[in-house]
Amino acid sequence: MVRQIEKQVAALVARILGDPPAPANSSNGPLLLGSAGGFDSTKTLELIVAVEQEFGIVIDDDEISPDNLGSTENLVRFIILKQGV
Amino acid sequence: MNSSLIRVLQQTPGFRSLALRVHPIWFFRFTRWSVTLSNWFWPGTRGRARIFEAVLRDQFNSKDLRARTHRYLVHLRLFKDIEIAWNNWEGRRGDWILIEGESHLQRAIEQGKGAVLISSHNYGFSKLVAPVLAQRGYKVHRGGNGGAKADLRRSRWGEKEQVNWNYLHYKGDYWHRVQQLKAIQRALAANGVVHVSPRGFNKGDEDTATEFFGRKYYLDPNWFRVFQICQAPILPCFAVGNADRQIKIVIHPPLTLGKTTARAFAEIQSDYITRFPEYGRLWKSVYVDRGKW
Numbered sequence: 001m002v003r004q005i006e007k008q009v010a011a012l013v014a015r016i017l018g019d020p021p022a023p024a025n026s027s028n029g030p031l032l033l034g035s036a037g038g039f040d041s042t043k044t045l046e047l048i049v050a051v052e053q054e055f056g057i058v059i060d061d062d063e064i065s066p067d068n069l070g071s072t073e074n075l076v077r078f079i080i081l082k083q084g085v
Numbered sequence: 086m087n088s089s090l091i092r093v094l095q096q097t098p099g100f101r102s103l104a105l106r107v108h109p110i111w112f113f114r115f116t117r118w119s120v121t122l123s124n125w126f127w128p129g130t131r132g133r134a135r136i137f138e139a140v141l142r143d144q145f146n147s148k149d150l151r152a153r154t155h156r157y158l159v160h161l162r163l164f165k166d167i168e169i170a171w172n173n174w175e176g177r178r179g180d181w182i183l184i185e186g187e188s189h190l191q192r193a194i195e196q197g198k199g200a201v202l203i204s205s206h207n208y209g210f211s212k213l214v215a216p217v218l219a220q221r222g223y224k225v226h227r228g229g230n231g232g233a234k235a236d237l238r239r240s241r242w243g244e245k246e247q248v249n250w251n252y253l254h255y256k257g258d259y260w261h262r263v264q265q266l267k268a269i270q271r272a273l274a275a276n277g278v279v280h281v282s283p284r285g286f287n288k289g290d291e292d293t294a295t296e297f298f299g300r301k302y303y304l305d306p307n308w309f310r311v312f313q314i315c316q317a318p319i320l321p322c323f324a325v326g327n328a329d330r331q332i333k334i335v336i337h338p339p340l341t342l343g344k345t346t347a348r349a350f351a352e353i354q355s356d357y358i359t360r361f362p363e364y365g366r367l368w369k370s371v372y373v374d375r376g377k378w
Contacts (some may be wrong), residue, residue: 034259034260034263035133035259040307041259041263041266041307042266042307042310042311042314044263045263045266045270045314046310046314048263049119049270049314049315050265059267061264061268064254064260064264064267065260066260069263
């Protein structure tokens with residue numbers, strides 16, 4: 001399940017950034033999102049909307065933070081938490 | 086002259102009730118008279134008029150330019166005092182604010198994806214759009230990087246008037262801006278109306294260039310990307326004076342969503358600035374920086 005979410009997140013990130021999907025595994029390290037990862041605020045919004053649609057979750061304002069969205073690793077952990085997997 | 090008589094009257098104990106009785110028509114008349122006087126005697130007003138005339142001297146004949154300069158100064162004064170008028174003339178707004186094209190907004194909302202009203206930054210009376218539409222029953226959200234002080238807004242517009250509109254401000258911090266954009270997306274998803282006035286820059290993408298009098302400035306393309314993500318209809322909206330000396334909010338038909346949206350809005354904006362330059366408020370920077378344009 002976690003592996004599947006990682007793949008889906010990597011595909012979404014690649015689609016929005018326009019790069020080929022990068023594996024979200026420990027050998028390559030997590031991708032940085034947000035400003036640190038070269039996402040402008042509009043792209044981060046696009047990612048949030050895409051994540052909501054893909055995983056059927058609702059992301060509240062106070063959940064929009066680097067702790068939840070600062071890297072692919074954080075995002076995967078956050079999605080798992082929201083889904084209650 | 087930073088304070089109008091009506092403002093002074095409303096802030097003077099004992100005269101407030103008298104000031105509240107002044108009909109909007111007299112408010113407008115008095116504003117025009119005071120601007121005429123101010124233009125003769127007040128160096129600050131005269132300076133603003135000179136800059137406006139210097140920029141537009143080649144565009145209009147002297148009589149037309151004189152009339153436009155007067156309207157420009159009246160607009161600057163009204164822009165400052167409009168909230169006072171708003172706050173005190175309960176039930177009379179139909180006398181001085183008209184809406185044209187409201188059917189475009191209604192049809193857009195019927196699609197269920199909300200509607201974006203987009204105005205020009207530093208141009209016209211766009212700050213009236215949210216309160217006027219809120220009063221007509223729309224749930225309006227104003228986006229931007231100001232207006233954070235809710236108490237100040239309430240004191241300007243009145244407690245009751247703020248029921249149906251709120252300000253989605255951002256503080257400049259990256260994550261706070263993302264939160265604001267998400268709030269806008271959520272408002273549109275709930276079929277609300279979002280009103281924004283994208284800032285202009287003197288460098289940018291040619292697709293977002295607004296031309297006026299041989300110069301160009303460029304729109305912030307990010308807003309258009311946001312609306313593309315939300316798939317909400319985008320309706321240009323401008324608030325300028327009309328021939329009857331009222332303020333008219335004009336809502337245009339929706340723009341086609343896509344790569345040409347910013348270009349289409351820039352063309353409409355350019356048309357307004359060219360036809361009604363007296364409702365612009367950037368002439369000083371245009372004049373000072375004209376070598377850079």
